[in-house]
Amino acid sequence: MLYRYFLHISVIQLKRRGDLEVGKELLLKVLRHEQTNEIPWVPFAGVHAGYLKGYTAKDVLVDPDKLYDSLLEVHKLYTPDGMPIVFDLQIEAEILGCELMWAEDNPPSVRTHPFEDEMVDPKTLPLPQETDGRIPMVLDVMRRMKTAVGDDTALYGLTCGPLTLASHLRGSEFFMDMIEEPEYVEALMDYCADVNIKMADYYLDAGMDVIAIVDPLVSQVSPSSFEELLAPAFIKIFDHIRKRNAVSSFFVCGNATMQMQVMCETHPDNISVDENVDLIEAKKVTDQYNIAIGGNIPLTTTMLFGNQNDNMKYVVDLLDRITKDNLIISPGCDMPYNIPPENTIAAIQAVKHTDMARDMISGYEAADDTLDVVLPDYTALKKPMIEVFTLDAATCAACTYMLAAAMLAKDEFGDDVDVVEYKYTVREDIARTKKMGVQKLPSIYINGELKWSSIIPSRKELIDEVKKYM
Template sequence: MGKELLLNTLRGKSDAKELPWVPFAGVHAGFLKGYTAKEVLTDSDKLYESLLEVHKLYTPDGMPVVFDLQIEAEILGCELMWAKDNPPSVRTHPFEDEAKDPRSLTLPTPEDGRIPLVLDVMRRLKKAVGDDTALYGLTCGPLTLASHIRGSEFFMDMCEEPEYVEALMDFCADVNIKMAEYYIDAGMDIIAIVDPLVSQVSSSHIEDMLSPAFIKIFDYIRSRGAISSFFVCGNATSQIEEMCKTGPDSISVDENVDLVEAKKITDRYNVVIGGNIPLTTTMLFGNQKDNMKYVVDLIDRITLDKLIISPG
């Protein structure tokens, strides 16, 4: 059973005779049924229907329910700009003009924003496919969420106001913990902290002021008996070791990262790594055989324990 294969891999119990497969369909799920990104991210029935199509077409061992890093930001006061083919982007930042006390914001409740929609689909999908497929609950990581709230000034704060950065990161970690709580209660097997901006800051910044927030989140997920994953976008080669030190059960990386070399680092920390079929070349411009060849070539060059095959 695919779910068992994936969970055993994430728990370090895999014999590496088979590799788990986790496609991150995102709003592509809606494309499969002819729905726009906005439709699939605002209509629970359309999202559920699309996810069932993903399950049918791609036979995943694990799959995310929603891939939208703006759900938390929207609740916390950011205005969004919607697009037809992509998740929304953050248009305004509530703390852009003033470094306000992060605790002036209220932690999300299960009734806020689009959380009820997400929880509804999670429960329905768990009932429909949860016996044979591990389900991922994704939440916007504390660094990216902090930048949503503060805007570009956040990066100046990292140089000039490190104590404020730590306070904002701590609040955002509490947001992540609340989202993890709701998603675990809805039946999610794996909670993924998705933080694309990690690749845009130095490893010393992560070590000096950012890592406590991530450690706090992963400790909570572990305390609930769930499995954690740390998703990063872009070329995070120099950040992989610091990511491992925050204590996730797994890391998923982008196509820019040399998976073979990165796995040498994650293996030292007993962290599972996932990746990284290239999206912008092999998947977008290639055919089925190109994608199969990429995976076969990857398997020939890498150790097979603690490994998940996924798109970048």
């Protein structure tokens, strides 16, 4: 309660002082690359918003009143400079024919891929209409939030980026298409870009200030493949948003270090990254293009499983080492459902009152509460063991397709191989990930040896590699 008291008293004081910028004005200045005195804070409270009011993830993704109620709670507790309305990368996929698998504490995941068995001509595909799927619900809540808080808080409209959307439609075959059917990939990407543009227009017309193209899978393809096959679609989207006199954000998950430059060259106003990326080093790249960067408080080890001191320390340490212009502080991605609210409040304290937070954590060192886990004796295995280290395949699209790639070996070899997923949302799996020395998520290991790190293998690559261990 102490942190909440400090936070709300301090924010009231900030809003009364004319020399400091807060809220929507502050965030939009950063996204337009203007000089500011403060650093904006944007909590990506997707289904976590429902947790604050006792609703399930599905409740807030299908019921407009529960979503609106939850977003008002986010606004009250977390005093954001900007905030998303919905963080669900399956809205467009559901409309286009993907069946979803729902969960109580996560956004839904894609269960089926309508183009998995056939390369459907993208020219024959319709674009989403305002009356399709859950779009009416989202637009309704956007308009209500615009009226309620839109004067002082920048509102984000999020849409599933073209690469992840294409993968939702085509499934794992899309990664083989990138090698064998590049012209089809370009055509499907162009169609998915048109879907993004359509959604962006709906959201802008509903009053959104920022359009975020959320594409977790970008980190899973090489920079050369991105530049050759994927970049035109992203350029098309971001240029359209700019023509609408709006600002854009490019969200990516996973280790996108190698992709930072090619992402910058697609013309977004902002790039947001998660904990897999060194924010300080990445900012050196984005600064060359005068692009704002956002991130990247660790979602699980700090926000979910840490305490208030851990959250303040992470933010303070980051701010002490990074240049302050063109910078937004936020969680690394969509916040896990049941993050303790007090941890988020502590992070806000560190963003908005860094000197006070620095004093509060003076001398603090995080306790090592890593669980003791036993690794397999890889030399004694009777058959290949494929270990997939993920954030959580149920919530992270890049992890979903990395796990799906590994499962292709199960389809090919059946019981002659073992496949297991370790999730960075489970304490024991975090300990295992650390003990294995896994540097980036998602990654695939075979018999304890790293094979793919943040790059999704094709079916042939995976099968050929597994055969070496049989």
